[in-house]
Amino acid sequence: MTKRNKIIYWIATCWLALGMFSTGIVQLIKMKEETDAMTLLGYPAYLLSILGTWKLLGVIAILIPKFALLKEWAYAGFFFAMTGAIVSHLVIGNGAKELFGPTLLLVLTIVSWLFRPESRKLQFN
Template sequence: MSKRNKIIYWIATLWLALGMVATGYSQLSKEQEETDFTAHMGYPTYFLTILGIWKLLGAIAVLIPKFPLVKEWAYAGFFFVMTGAALSHMATGTMNNIFPSLLLLALTITSWYFRPADRKTISVNQ
């Protein structure tokens, strides 16, 4: 892996983890703004607890060494959650709040694409 790719990976991964921890914490603490917005989008309040826990666990998974299969699941979960969030914003007409979802989606894809071989489930020897 080139130095450039390693830098891209770590920047994307650290920002992704920071974003997931921040939003996960916000969801777990059930701040009034968060619960109001969730209700406006038509989701039950307990959904915040589920999302918050999984975001925190996913952030840990992408940062710790080893466990490539767990990392794949975390990246997949982040992808589904962020695409679901973006589509929910589109469906409810809250397009002014779509940017964080799209940013975290872009960071998920970037981190996944540039991850080192030892963080992949299958590595190809070249």
Template sequence: MLNRNKVNKIIYWVSTLWLSLGMLSTGIVQLLRVKEDTDFIINMGYPVYILTILGVWKLLGVVAVLVPRFLLLKEWAYAGFFFIMSGAVWSHLVLRHSFGETFPPFLLLVLTVVSWYFRPAERRLSLTFQ
């Protein structure tokens, strides 16, 4: 029987690997400026250069989340993922996009929260104020 700690680690690693794969793949697509993605961003009303910014942030965020140590940087990466994905979900909702278009960023938003919540103690930043 699995204990709670082991279950939490499994949830953490599954969600973190799926999150990382999603951010890595979309970040690469954004940096390569794939035509469909570029057209989609333009149709949503955003400038094309935002793709470079988002792509770089996503790739750096994946590295920060996966690499051990650098706990403060991890917190910033999770926060960045949360802001990027919540902004994407909101943009889709405001433009009344279909569920199929809104679901991928929503899934990455959920994976961000789950990964952050279930991260092991050695990957948590503990602040002590004196």
């Protein structure tokens, strides 16, 4: 892995971890704005606890060394959660302001996954 790719990976991964951690905490404490947003999107409030827990566990999975299969699951979960958020916002007609966060996290998920080092990839023998 080149130095450039390693830098890209760690910048994307750190920002992804920060974004997922902060939104996971907001969802777990069920801030009023977050609960209102989920209601507007048509989802039950208890989904916040599920998403928040998954996000925090996913952050741990992508940051710790080894456990490549677990990392793949975490990246997949982040991908599905963010594409689901984007589609949900589009369906109810939300604009760029509401789409920015999940779109940024989706891009960071993809960049982090694409640039991850060999030691963090599944090895097929």
